Amino acid sequence: MILNLHGFGHALWEGTLVTIQLALSALALGLVLGLLGALAKTSSHKPLQWLGGSYSTIVRGVPELLWVLLIYFGTVQGLAALGEFLGVGSLELNPFAAGTIALGLCFGAYATEVFRGAILAIPKGHREAGMALGLSRTRILWRLILPQMWRIALPGLGNLFMILMKDTALVSVIGLEEIMRRSQIAVTASKEPFTFYMAAACIYLGLTVIAMIGMHLLEKRASRGFVRSAQ
Protein backbone atom coordinates (compact mmCIF):
# COMPACT_ATOMS: atom_id res chain seq x y z
CA MET A 1 0.00 0.00 0.00
CA ILE A 2 1.31 3.44 -0.85
CA LEU A 3 -0.07 5.03 2.27
CA ASN A 4 1.29 3.19 5.27
CA LEU A 5 -0.29 5.02 8.19
CA HIS A 6 1.67 3.22 10.93
CA GLY A 7 -1.49 2.53 12.93
CA PHE A 8 -2.52 6.19 13.00
CA GLY A 9 -5.50 5.59 10.72
CA HIS A 10 -7.90 5.45 13.64
CA ALA A 11 -6.53 8.69 15.10
CA LEU A 12 -7.04 10.42 11.76
CA TRP A 13 -10.61 9.11 11.60
CA GLU A 14 -11.34 10.52 15.04
CA GLY A 15 -9.79 13.80 13.92
CA THR A 16 -12.11 13.77 10.91
CA LEU A 17 -15.10 13.45 13.24
CA VAL A 18 -13.88 16.43 15.29
CA THR A 19 -13.42 18.44 12.09
CA ILE A 20 -16.98 17.64 11.00
CA GLN A 21 -18.39 18.54 14.42
CA LEU A 22 -16.46 21.80 14.42
CA ALA A 23 -17.60 22.70 10.90
CA LEU A 24 -21.25 21.96 11.69
CA SER A 25 -21.30 23.86 14.99
CA ALA A 26 -19.53 26.85 13.41
CA LEU A 27 -22.07 26.65 10.57
CA ALA A 28 -24.97 26.81 13.04
CA LEU A 29 -23.51 29.80 14.85
CA GLY A 30 -22.55 31.48 11.59
CA LEU A 31 -26.02 31.07 10.07
CA VAL A 32 -27.60 32.75 13.11
CA LEU A 33 -25.04 35.57 13.08
CA GLY A 34 -25.37 35.99 9.32
CA LEU A 35 -29.14 36.16 9.50
CA LEU A 36 -29.03 38.71 12.33
CA GLY A 37 -26.38 40.69 10.45
CA ALA A 38 -28.45 40.72 7.26
CA LEU A 39 -31.62 41.73 9.09
CA ALA A 40 -29.69 44.52 10.83
CA LYS A 41 -28.20 45.68 7.56
CA THR A 42 -31.52 45.78 5.76
CA SER A 43 -33.48 47.28 8.65
CA SER A 44 -34.69 50.86 8.57
CA HIS A 45 -32.91 51.85 11.79
CA LYS A 46 -29.64 53.67 11.16
CA PRO A 47 -27.78 52.34 14.24
CA LEU A 48 -28.71 48.76 13.32
CA GLN A 49 -27.56 49.28 9.74
CA TRP A 50 -24.30 50.65 11.04
CA LEU A 51 -23.88 47.72 13.42
CA GLY A 52 -24.47 45.11 10.73
CA GLY A 53 -22.25 46.94 8.27
CA SER A 54 -19.32 47.31 10.63
CA TYR A 55 -19.63 43.69 11.77
CA SER A 56 -19.33 42.32 8.26
CA THR A 57 -16.63 44.82 7.19
CA ILE A 58 -14.37 44.39 10.22
CA VAL A 59 -14.64 40.63 10.51
CA ARG A 60 -14.07 40.12 6.80
CA GLY A 61 -11.01 42.38 6.81
CA VAL A 62 -9.07 40.44 9.42
CA PRO A 63 -7.56 36.98 8.79
CA GLU A 64 -9.42 33.96 10.16
CA LEU A 65 -6.24 32.76 11.85
CA LEU A 66 -6.03 36.04 13.76
CA TRP A 67 -9.63 35.61 14.95
CA VAL A 68 -8.88 32.10 16.13
CA LEU A 69 -5.82 33.26 18.05
CA LEU A 70 -7.50 36.40 19.38
CA ILE A 71 -10.54 34.55 20.68
CA TYR A 72 -8.51 31.76 22.20
CA PHE A 73 -5.71 33.75 23.82
CA GLY A 74 -7.49 37.07 24.15
CA THR A 75 -10.36 35.84 26.30
CA VAL A 76 -8.20 34.13 28.93
CA GLN A 77 -7.98 37.15 31.21
CA GLY A 78 -11.54 38.25 30.73
CA LEU A 79 -12.95 34.79 31.39
CA ALA A 80 -10.72 34.27 34.42
CA ALA A 81 -12.03 37.54 35.84
CA LEU A 82 -15.60 36.49 35.04
CA GLY A 83 -15.06 33.15 36.75
CA GLU A 84 -13.76 34.91 39.83
CA PHE A 85 -16.70 37.31 39.77
CA LEU A 86 -19.20 34.46 39.58
CA GLY A 87 -17.24 32.49 42.13
CA VAL A 88 -17.01 29.35 40.02
CA GLY A 89 -13.24 29.23 39.90
CA SER A 90 -11.30 29.71 36.68
CA LEU A 91 -13.34 29.76 33.51
CA GLU A 92 -11.63 29.21 30.21
CA LEU A 93 -12.55 28.58 26.62
CA ASN A 94 -11.54 25.18 25.30
CA PRO A 95 -10.09 25.04 21.77
CA PHE A 96 -13.32 23.62 20.35
CA ALA A 97 -15.45 26.46 21.69
CA ALA A 98 -12.90 29.08 20.67
CA GLY A 99 -12.70 27.57 17.18
CA THR A 100 -16.49 27.45 16.87
CA ILE A 101 -16.84 31.08 17.89
CA ALA A 102 -14.02 32.30 15.65
CA LEU A 103 -15.09 30.36 12.55
CA GLY A 104 -18.76 31.10 13.20
CA LEU A 105 -17.95 34.79 13.43
CA CYS A 106 -16.11 34.72 10.09
CA PHE A 107 -18.80 32.60 8.41
CA GLY A 108 -21.46 34.95 9.76
CA ALA A 109 -19.75 38.01 8.32
CA TYR A 110 -19.74 36.56 4.81
CA ALA A 111 -23.20 35.05 5.28
CA THR A 112 -24.46 38.53 6.18
CA GLU A 113 -23.72 39.65 2.64
CA VAL A 114 -25.22 36.50 1.09
CA PHE A 115 -28.42 36.82 3.12
CA ARG A 116 -28.64 40.53 2.45
CA GLY A 117 -28.46 39.88 -1.28
CA ALA A 118 -31.16 37.23 -0.93
CA ILE A 119 -33.44 39.54 1.07
CA LEU A 120 -33.05 42.27 -1.53
CA ALA A 121 -33.78 39.77 -4.30
CA ILE A 122 -37.26 39.01 -2.98
CA PRO A 123 -39.81 41.11 -4.87
CA LYS A 124 -41.13 44.02 -2.85
CA GLY A 125 -44.67 43.08 -3.75
CA HIS A 126 -44.48 39.94 -1.59
CA ARG A 127 -43.84 41.97 1.53
CA GLU A 128 -46.55 44.44 0.60
CA ALA A 129 -48.96 41.59 -0.04
CA GLY A 130 -48.20 40.28 3.44
CA MET A 131 -48.83 43.71 4.92
CA ALA A 132 -52.06 44.04 2.99
CA LEU A 133 -53.20 40.71 4.44
CA GLY A 134 -52.58 42.12 7.90
CA LEU A 135 -49.67 39.85 8.83
CA SER A 136 -47.37 41.05 11.58
CA ARG A 137 -43.74 41.89 10.82
CA THR A 138 -42.39 38.68 12.37
CA ARG A 139 -44.98 36.65 10.48
CA ILE A 140 -43.93 38.27 7.20
CA LEU A 141 -40.33 37.42 8.02
CA TRP A 142 -41.01 33.81 8.97
CA ARG A 143 -43.67 32.96 6.41
CA LEU A 144 -42.72 35.07 3.40
CA ILE A 145 -39.14 36.26 3.48
CA LEU A 146 -37.17 33.40 5.06
CA PRO A 147 -38.60 30.50 3.00
CA GLN A 148 -37.90 32.33 -0.23
CA MET A 149 -34.55 33.66 0.89
CA TRP A 150 -33.31 30.14 1.55
CA ARG A 151 -33.48 29.20 -2.14
CA ILE A 152 -31.63 32.27 -3.32
CA ALA A 153 -28.99 32.19 -0.58
CA LEU A 154 -28.22 28.48 -0.87
CA PRO A 155 -25.50 28.52 -3.58
CA GLY A 156 -23.64 31.32 -1.80
CA LEU A 157 -23.92 29.57 1.54
CA GLY A 158 -22.63 26.37 -0.04
CA ASN A 159 -19.47 28.12 -1.19
CA LEU A 160 -19.04 29.63 2.26
CA PHE A 161 -19.44 26.21 3.86
CA MET A 162 -16.65 24.78 1.68
CA ILE A 163 -14.41 27.65 2.79
CA LEU A 164 -15.44 27.07 6.41
CA MET A 165 -14.56 23.40 6.19
CA LYS A 166 -11.08 24.19 4.98
CA ASP A 167 -10.70 26.88 7.63
CA THR A 168 -11.27 24.31 10.37
CA ALA A 169 -7.62 23.32 9.78
CA LEU A 170 -6.66 26.65 11.39
CA VAL A 171 -8.00 25.54 14.74
CA SER A 172 -5.16 22.99 14.92
CA VAL A 173 -2.96 25.99 15.71
CA ILE A 174 -4.61 26.30 19.14
CA GLY A 175 -4.34 22.57 19.76
CA LEU A 176 -7.76 21.16 18.87
CA GLU A 177 -7.25 17.53 17.92
CA GLU A 178 -8.78 17.61 14.46
CA ILE A 179 -7.30 16.21 11.24
CA MET A 180 -4.31 18.53 11.02
CA ARG A 181 -3.35 18.25 14.67
CA ARG A 182 -3.64 14.46 14.56
CA SER A 183 -1.47 14.40 11.44
CA GLN A 184 1.12 16.54 13.17
CA ILE A 185 1.19 14.13 16.09
CA ALA A 186 1.52 11.20 13.70
CA VAL A 187 4.34 12.99 11.89
CA THR A 188 6.23 13.54 15.12
CA ALA A 189 6.03 9.83 15.88
CA SER A 190 6.61 8.39 12.43
CA LYS A 191 8.93 11.00 10.85
CA GLU A 192 6.95 10.74 7.64
CA PRO A 193 5.51 14.22 7.09
CA PHE A 194 4.58 13.78 3.44
CA THR A 195 2.60 10.62 4.01
CA PHE A 196 0.44 12.08 6.76
CA TYR A 197 -0.09 15.55 5.32
CA MET A 198 -1.04 13.88 2.05
CA ALA A 199 -3.48 11.66 3.95
CA ALA A 200 -4.91 14.81 5.59
CA ALA A 201 -5.21 16.46 2.18
CA CYS A 202 -7.08 13.42 0.85
CA ILE A 203 -9.49 13.51 3.81
CA TYR A 204 -10.22 17.20 3.17
CA LEU A 205 -10.74 16.45 -0.53
CA GLY A 206 -13.17 13.69 0.44
CA LEU A 207 -15.05 16.02 2.77
CA THR A 208 -15.21 18.67 0.04
CA VAL A 209 -16.64 16.17 -2.43
CA ILE A 210 -19.25 15.01 0.10
CA ALA A 211 -20.19 18.62 0.84
CA MET A 212 -20.47 19.33 -2.88
CA ILE A 213 -22.82 16.39 -3.38
CA GLY A 214 -24.85 17.45 -0.33
CA MET A 215 -25.10 21.01 -1.65
CA HIS A 216 -26.24 19.76 -5.02
CA LEU A 217 -29.03 17.72 -3.43
CA LEU A 218 -30.09 20.62 -1.18
CA GLU A 219 -30.13 23.02 -4.10
CA LYS A 220 -32.19 20.61 -6.14
CA ARG A 221 -34.66 20.30 -3.28
CA ALA A 222 -34.80 24.04 -2.62
CA SER A 223 -35.40 24.94 -6.25
CA ARG A 224 -38.13 22.38 -6.93
CA GLY A 225 -40.97 24.02 -8.77
CA PHE A 226 -38.67 26.62 -10.27
CA VAL A 227 -37.43 26.50 -13.83
CA ARG A 228 -33.68 26.38 -13.89
CA SER A 229 -32.43 29.46 -15.65
CA ALA A 230 -30.35 28.76 -18.73
CA GLN A 231 -26.66 29.19 -18.08
Next chain:
Amino acid sequence: MNWEVIYKYLPKLLEGAWLTIELVAIAVVAGLILALPMGIARASRHWYVRALPYGYIFFFRGTPLLVQLFLLYYGLSQFESVRQSVFWAGTTLAHTFTLGDWSWDFSLRIKGLRDPFVCAVVTMTLHTAAYIAEILRGAIQAVPPGEIEAARALGMSRAQTMRHIILPRAARIGLPAYSNEVILMLKASALASTITLLELTGMSRTIIARTYLPVEIFFAAGVFYLVIAYVLVQAFRLLERKLRVDACQGR
Protein backbone atom coordinates in the same frame (compact mmCIF):
# COMPACT_ATOMS: atom_id res chain seq x y z
CA MET B 1 -6.00 48.58 26.76
CA ASN B 2 -2.29 49.20 27.05
CA TRP B 3 -1.54 51.66 24.26
CA GLU B 4 2.09 52.14 25.20
CA VAL B 5 2.89 48.53 24.33
CA ILE B 6 1.33 48.95 20.89
CA TYR B 7 3.31 52.12 20.37
CA LYS B 8 6.51 50.49 21.56
CA TYR B 9 6.20 47.53 19.20
CA LEU B 10 4.89 49.53 16.24
CA PRO B 11 8.19 49.34 14.29
CA LYS B 12 8.25 45.55 14.71
CA LEU B 13 4.64 45.29 13.54
CA LEU B 14 5.41 47.48 10.55
CA GLU B 15 8.28 45.17 9.69
CA GLY B 16 5.86 42.22 9.81
CA ALA B 17 3.31 44.10 7.74
CA TRP B 18 5.91 44.77 5.08
CA LEU B 19 6.75 41.07 4.88
CA THR B 20 3.03 40.31 4.55
CA ILE B 21 2.74 42.77 1.68
CA GLU B 22 5.79 41.26 -0.04
CA LEU B 23 4.36 37.75 0.30
CA VAL B 24 0.97 38.71 -1.09
CA ALA B 25 2.34 40.87 -3.91
CA ILE B 26 4.65 38.15 -5.23
CA ALA B 27 2.04 35.41 -4.81
CA VAL B 28 -0.82 37.16 -6.60
CA VAL B 29 1.34 38.34 -9.52
CA ALA B 30 3.10 34.99 -9.98
CA GLY B 31 -0.24 33.25 -9.45
CA LEU B 32 -1.82 35.31 -12.22
CA ILE B 33 0.97 34.39 -14.64
CA LEU B 34 0.67 30.72 -13.73
CA ALA B 35 -3.13 30.84 -13.97
CA LEU B 36 -3.25 32.40 -17.42
CA PRO B 37 -2.58 29.23 -19.47
CA MET B 38 -4.75 27.18 -17.09
CA GLY B 39 -7.64 29.61 -17.35
CA ILE B 40 -7.44 29.61 -21.14
CA ALA B 41 -7.33 25.81 -21.14
CA ARG B 42 -10.34 25.66 -18.80
CA ALA B 43 -12.37 27.80 -21.20
CA SER B 44 -11.52 25.60 -24.17
CA ARG B 45 -14.19 24.03 -26.39
CA HIS B 46 -12.51 20.64 -26.23
CA TRP B 47 -13.18 18.53 -23.16
CA TYR B 48 -9.69 17.00 -23.10
CA VAL B 49 -8.07 20.45 -22.97
CA ARG B 50 -10.52 21.49 -20.24
CA ALA B 51 -9.68 18.34 -18.28
CA LEU B 52 -5.93 19.01 -18.26
CA PRO B 53 -5.68 21.57 -15.44
CA TYR B 54 -8.71 20.18 -13.61
CA GLY B 55 -6.78 17.85 -11.30
CA TYR B 56 -4.51 20.67 -10.22
CA ILE B 57 -7.39 23.07 -9.59
CA PHE B 58 -9.41 20.42 -7.78
CA PHE B 59 -6.55 19.59 -5.43
CA PHE B 60 -5.60 23.17 -4.60
CA ARG B 61 -9.18 24.35 -4.15
CA GLY B 62 -10.28 21.28 -2.25
CA THR B 63 -7.63 21.25 0.48
CA PRO B 64 -6.80 23.88 3.09
CA LEU B 65 -3.82 26.15 2.45
CA LEU B 66 -2.39 25.03 5.80
CA VAL B 67 -2.16 21.44 4.54
CA GLN B 68 -0.48 22.58 1.33
CA LEU B 69 1.97 24.69 3.29
CA PHE B 70 2.89 21.78 5.56
CA LEU B 71 3.10 19.41 2.61
CA LEU B 72 5.71 21.57 0.94
CA TYR B 73 7.58 22.80 4.00
CA TYR B 74 7.67 19.67 6.13
CA GLY B 75 6.44 16.98 3.76
CA LEU B 76 8.91 17.25 0.90
CA SER B 77 11.87 16.71 3.20
CA GLN B 78 10.71 13.13 3.63
CA PHE B 79 12.31 12.29 0.30
CA GLU B 80 16.05 11.99 0.13
CA SER B 81 16.11 12.99 -3.53
CA VAL B 82 14.29 16.25 -2.78
CA ARG B 83 16.59 17.09 0.11
CA GLN B 84 19.58 16.76 -2.17
CA SER B 85 18.17 18.71 -5.08
CA VAL B 86 18.82 22.33 -5.90
CA PHE B 87 15.17 23.23 -5.33
CA TRP B 88 15.44 22.33 -1.67
CA ALA B 89 18.70 23.87 -0.57
CA GLY B 90 18.91 26.65 -3.13
CA THR B 91 22.02 27.59 -4.97
CA THR B 92 24.54 30.37 -5.29
CA LEU B 93 25.31 31.84 -8.66
CA ALA B 94 28.85 33.15 -8.48
CA HIS B 95 31.14 34.40 -11.14
CA THR B 96 34.17 36.62 -11.21
CA PHE B 97 34.28 39.02 -14.11
CA THR B 98 37.76 40.14 -15.03
CA LEU B 99 38.72 42.80 -17.51
CA GLY B 100 42.43 43.48 -17.55
CA ASP B 101 43.41 44.13 -13.97
CA TRP B 102 39.84 44.99 -12.97
CA SER B 103 37.69 42.30 -11.53
CA TRP B 104 34.21 42.10 -10.08
CA ASP B 105 32.85 39.34 -7.92
CA PHE B 106 29.29 38.60 -8.74
CA SER B 107 27.34 36.39 -6.42
CA LEU B 108 23.64 35.82 -6.16
CA ARG B 109 22.09 33.61 -3.53
CA ILE B 110 18.94 31.85 -4.67
CA LYS B 111 17.12 30.32 -1.76
CA GLY B 112 15.42 26.96 -2.02
CA LEU B 113 12.18 25.58 -0.59
CA ARG B 114 13.96 25.02 2.73
CA ASP B 115 13.67 28.74 3.31
CA PRO B 116 10.28 29.55 4.89
CA PHE B 117 9.79 32.69 2.80
CA VAL B 118 10.39 30.89 -0.50
CA CYS B 119 8.20 28.01 0.62
CA ALA B 120 5.37 30.33 1.67
CA VAL B 121 5.56 32.27 -1.60
CA VAL B 122 5.60 29.11 -3.72
CA THR B 123 2.69 27.53 -1.85
CA MET B 124 0.60 30.69 -1.91
CA THR B 125 1.32 31.11 -5.62
CA LEU B 126 0.25 27.54 -6.41
CA HIS B 127 -2.84 27.96 -4.21
CA THR B 128 -4.02 31.26 -5.62
CA ALA B 129 -3.26 30.20 -9.21
CA ALA B 130 -5.95 27.53 -8.93
CA TYR B 131 -8.54 30.10 -7.86
CA ILE B 132 -7.42 32.72 -10.39
CA ALA B 133 -7.61 30.11 -13.17
CA GLU B 134 -11.29 29.59 -12.35
CA ILE B 135 -11.85 33.38 -12.24
CA LEU B 136 -10.23 33.66 -15.67
CA ARG B 137 -12.35 30.83 -17.02
CA GLY B 138 -15.49 32.61 -15.88
CA ALA B 139 -14.30 35.90 -17.32
CA ILE B 140 -13.35 34.40 -20.68
CA GLN B 141 -16.69 32.64 -20.93
CA ALA B 142 -18.45 35.91 -20.10
CA VAL B 143 -17.00 37.70 -23.13
CA PRO B 144 -19.97 38.28 -25.47
CA PRO B 145 -19.74 35.73 -28.31
CA GLY B 146 -20.67 38.42 -30.83
CA GLU B 147 -17.40 40.24 -30.17
CA ILE B 148 -15.38 37.09 -30.76
CA GLU B 149 -17.33 36.37 -33.94
CA ALA B 150 -16.76 39.94 -35.08
CA ALA B 151 -13.03 39.59 -34.56
CA ARG B 152 -13.00 36.33 -36.48
CA ALA B 153 -15.08 37.85 -39.26
CA LEU B 154 -12.50 40.64 -39.55
CA GLY B 155 -9.94 37.98 -40.36
CA MET B 156 -8.16 37.75 -37.04
CA SER B 157 -6.59 34.39 -36.28
CA ARG B 158 -7.56 32.47 -33.15
CA ALA B 159 -4.38 33.62 -31.38
CA GLN B 160 -4.95 37.22 -32.41
CA THR B 161 -8.54 37.11 -31.23
CA MET B 162 -7.35 35.75 -27.91
CA ARG B 163 -4.68 38.40 -27.52
CA HIS B 164 -6.49 41.48 -28.77
CA ILE B 165 -10.13 40.80 -28.03
CA ILE B 166 -10.80 38.03 -25.53
CA LEU B 167 -8.06 38.61 -22.95
CA PRO B 168 -8.42 42.41 -22.68
CA ARG B 169 -12.19 42.01 -22.31
CA ALA B 170 -11.81 39.15 -19.83
CA ALA B 171 -9.33 41.18 -17.77
CA ARG B 172 -11.96 43.87 -17.25
CA ILE B 173 -14.71 41.38 -16.49
CA GLY B 174 -12.54 39.39 -14.10
CA LEU B 175 -10.95 42.30 -12.27
CA PRO B 176 -13.49 42.59 -9.42
CA ALA B 177 -13.20 38.85 -8.72
CA TYR B 178 -9.42 39.10 -8.90
CA SER B 179 -9.40 41.91 -6.37
CA ASN B 180 -11.47 39.70 -4.06
CA GLU B 181 -8.89 36.96 -4.48
CA VAL B 182 -6.08 39.38 -3.59
CA ILE B 183 -7.88 40.31 -0.35
CA LEU B 184 -8.40 36.61 0.41
CA MET B 185 -4.68 36.01 -0.15
CA LEU B 186 -3.86 38.88 2.18
CA LYS B 187 -5.80 37.08 4.87
CA ALA B 188 -4.40 33.70 3.91
CA SER B 189 -0.86 35.04 4.26
CA ALA B 190 -1.39 34.91 8.04
CA LEU B 191 -0.90 31.15 7.71
CA ALA B 192 2.74 31.68 6.78
CA SER B 193 3.31 32.30 10.50
CA THR B 194 2.84 28.56 11.05
CA ILE B 195 6.05 27.80 9.16
CA THR B 196 8.04 30.21 11.34
CA LEU B 197 7.80 33.20 9.05
CA LEU B 198 7.62 36.50 10.97
CA GLU B 199 5.00 38.27 8.94
CA LEU B 200 2.29 40.35 10.62
CA THR B 201 0.67 37.46 12.49
CA GLY B 202 3.96 35.69 13.20
CA MET B 203 5.46 38.91 14.49
CA SER B 204 2.42 39.51 16.71
CA ARG B 205 2.73 36.05 18.20
CA THR B 206 6.43 36.63 18.90
CA ILE B 207 5.69 39.94 20.62
CA ILE B 208 2.91 38.33 22.65
CA ALA B 209 5.27 35.59 23.78
CA ARG B 210 7.37 38.38 25.25
CA THR B 211 4.69 40.72 26.62
CA TYR B 212 1.75 38.41 27.45
CA LEU B 213 -0.65 41.01 26.05
CA PRO B 214 -2.58 39.14 23.34
CA VAL B 215 -5.54 41.52 23.09
CA GLU B 216 -3.50 44.67 22.48
CA ILE B 217 -1.09 43.18 19.96
CA PHE B 218 -3.67 41.17 18.02
CA PHE B 219 -5.88 44.27 17.94
CA ALA B 220 -3.01 46.26 16.45
CA ALA B 221 -2.31 43.50 13.90
CA GLY B 222 -6.01 43.40 13.00
CA VAL B 223 -5.99 47.14 12.38
CA PHE B 224 -2.96 46.71 10.12
CA TYR B 225 -4.77 44.05 8.10
CA LEU B 226 -7.86 46.25 7.82
CA VAL B 227 -5.77 49.17 6.60
CA ILE B 228 -3.93 47.07 4.01
CA ALA B 229 -7.24 45.59 2.80
CA TYR B 230 -8.78 49.07 2.58
CA VAL B 231 -5.85 50.42 0.55
CA LEU B 232 -6.02 47.40 -1.78
CA VAL B 233 -9.75 47.83 -2.33
CA GLN B 234 -9.29 51.52 -3.17
CA ALA B 235 -6.38 50.75 -5.49
CA PHE B 236 -8.42 48.17 -7.38
CA ARG B 237 -11.34 50.59 -7.62
CA LEU B 238 -9.00 53.10 -9.23
CA LEU B 239 -7.59 50.49 -11.59
CA GLU B 240 -11.10 49.42 -12.55
CA ARG B 241 -12.03 52.99 -13.38
CA LYS B 242 -8.83 53.43 -15.38
CA LEU B 243 -9.39 50.26 -17.38
CA ARG B 244 -13.00 51.04 -18.21
CA VAL B 245 -13.31 51.62 -21.91
CA ASP B 246 -16.40 53.78 -21.88
CA ALA B 247 -18.96 54.87 -19.38
CA CYS B 248 -21.79 52.82 -20.87
CA GLN B 249 -20.44 49.36 -20.26
CA GLY B 250 -19.73 47.61 -17.00
CA ARG B 251 -21.08 48.84 -13.72
